[in-house]
Amino acid sequence: MASDLLTIAASGARAARGALDVTAQNIANASSDGYVRRSVRMEEVSASGGNLRTGDLSLSGARVAGIDRNVDLFRQAEVRRTNSDLTRAATELRGLQNIESAVEQAGVYSAIVEFEASLQQLASDPSDPSQRAAVLASADTMARKFNIAAESLDAVGEGARFDASAAVEDANIVSGELARVNLRLSRAGEGSSDRASLLDQRDALLERLSGTVNISTSFAPDGTVTVKAGGSNGPALVTGGTSAALSMATAPDGTVSFAVDGAAIVPSGGSLSGSALALNQIAQTRSRLDTLAAAIAETVNTAQANGTDADGNPGQPLFAGAGAGGLRLVATSGAALATAPAGAPAGSIDSSNLAALRQALDAGGAAKSMSALLFDISSQVAGRGVTYEALDSIAASARISLEQQSGVDLDTEAANLMRFQQAFQASGRAMQAASDIFNTLIGIGR
Structure with missing residues (x-):
């Protein structure tokens, strides 16, 4: 397998940190005129080869694919x-x-x-x-x-x-x-x-x-x-x-x-x-x-x-x-x-x-x-x-409709904040587990 547990956990931490940054930006701009709520688009790191082949990237973690604005052109x-x-x-x-x-x-x-x-x-x-x-x-x-x-x-x-x-x-x-x-x-x-x-x-x-x-x-x-x-x-x-x-x-x-x-x-x-x-x-x-x-x-x-x-x-x-x-x-x-x-x-x-x-x-x-x-x-x-x-x-009415669709809902953002914090912490735990496994294997080898 081309990617180890440490690499997978690190990619998850990076993705969660990016999502946390966007969530914090949404919360900070909740009352800013003209601000449109952002959301992070994540995706798995896709495989570049067959399973168990050299260069295989399957199960290699996640990454931020982009930042989307939750906007409706018709409502605008x-x-x-x-x-x-x-x-x-x-x-x-x-x-x-x-x-x-x-x-x-x-x-x-x-x-x-x-x-x-x-x-x-x-x-x-x-x-x-x-x-x-x-x-x-x-x-x-x-x-x-x-x-x-x-x-x-x-x-x-x-x-x-x-x-x-x-x-x-x-x-x-x-x-x-x-x-x-x-x-x-x-x-x-x-x-x-x-x-x-x-x-x-x-x-x-x-x-x-x-x-x-x-x-x-x-x-x-x-x-x-x-x-x-x-x-x-x-x-x-x-x-x-x-x-x-x-x-x-x-x-x-x-x-x-x-x-x-x-x-x-x-x-x-x-x-x-x-x-x-x-x-x-x-x-x-x-x-x-x-x-x-x-x-x-x-x-x-x-x-x-x-x-x-x-x-x-x-x-x-x-x-x-x-x-x-x-x-x-x-x-x-x-x-x-x-x-x-x-x-x-x-x-x-x-x-x-x-x-x-x-x-x-x-x-x-x-x-x-x-x-x-x-x-x-x-x-x-x-x-x-x-x-x-x-x-x-x-x-x-038109403005209310637009704000309901593209405005920031603090309750939703608070839930996202907890979710992405937990994801970041889980990725950290995974990195710690990878380090512990590595140290154990080194100890067995001695």
């Missing part, structure tokens, strides 16, 4: 997909909540209502200077409220674009790291501890990247990964040891678009998708706000042009500027309000033109339009909130 892909959806929903919801706060806190709706109420009070005595001054004050307040709402929306958009730009930069960093991990994986030994650590790093980077943009992955036999951005039909972001550049462009209306090395992508998941959706909603809200401000200004200025002010002069515009951000009051005196019809003398108490203005504002539905805008935003926030909660539950 599901975690990445659900994480991408959840991050998109969270980013969009946060953007919508900021829009809602910006528009509601500006108080545009209440300012419109107060302006219309001041016009109604003026109708009781169109010659009263104090009531004319009150109308002018409420008109100025309304214009400023529109300005505040526009500035707040611009600030929300700027914040969303900053976050998206930071996410693009982070995605490029992660892509570069993935390319470097690919290079190291292609050189790592099969079944080695270093290879298992690299695979953990690869999977953690993929999950991090999925939180930025939805990705499609394909794995080579050596563990390297090819990543496409925006889905399976998107351009390659990582191929082997090289990574492409993800970029962002901003349109005049504040919306954003993305590209990988110049090839356009439309993310359907990740924070980039959520930011794009939020910025689209900001642009739509700003457009509706601008339209409403322009409609109010046009209605008031048209009524002014059709009437006569308190001094008997043709009415002049009350408002100037474009959109919600540029709307401003240009009249400086309550006497500028053209409450009387065209051609009326100075000091006329004929309020027919004022009535026409109130009727035009009512027909235009300024307050109703603003209320509808607020309602639409609130409805979207509520709807996205429900979506977020559902996606959060789905993502949590």
Whole structure:
């Protein structure tokens, strides 16, 4: 027999020591994010010749054949997909909540209502200077409220674009790291501890990247990964040891678009998708706000042009500027309000033109339009909130399923620790027995 008892026991001790090292590593990393439980794959030392022939390795002990990661690629892909959806929903919801706060806190709706109420009070005595001054004050307040709402929306958009730009930069960093991990994986030994650590790093980077943009992955036999951005039909972001550049462009209306090395992508998941959706909603809200401000200004200025002010002069515009951000009051005196019809003398108490203005504002539905805008935003926030909660539950279930399959169970590892310790001790006993037998045989020979 080519292998003696001492060699067999020594191989068993080495194998048990390797298993103990892996078990200790599992226990030490039980709470580490992204760590996948390892297990030692052992095998008998196979025979290289026939029984009782020279070079025979049968019954020669055991050896560590490799270190396996207990991972399920399907569960990992599901975690990445659900994480991408959840991050998109969270980013969009946060953007919508900021829009809602910006528009509601500006108080545009209440300012419109107060302006219309001041016009109604003026109708009781169109010659009263104090009531004319009150109308002018409420008109100025309304214009400023529109300005505040526009500035707040611009600030929300700027914040969303900053976050998206930071996410693009982070995605490029992660892509570069993935390319470097690919290079190291292609050189790592099969079944080695270093290879298992690299695979953990690869999977953690993929999950991090999925939180930025939805990705499609394909794995080579050596563990390297090819990543496409925006889905399976998107351009390659990582191929082997090289990574492409993800970029962002901003349109005049504040919306954003993305590209990988110049090839356009439309993310359907990740924070980039959520930011794009939020910025689209900001642009739509700003457009509706601008339209409403322009409609109010046009209605008031048209009524002014059709009437006569308190001094008997043709009415002049009350408002100037474009959109919600540029709307401003240009009249400086309550006497500028053209409450009387065209051609009326100075000091006329004929309020027919004022009535026409109130009727035009009512027909235009300024307050109703603003209320509808607020309602639409609130409805979207509520709807996205429900979506977020559902996606959060789905993502949590996917992660729990993955952790149950690939996470470290301390009870199991404690049992393995005792088992491999006993195996190591048994191998030591076998070596001691081999030594005792050898010494006995030597003693008999004497």
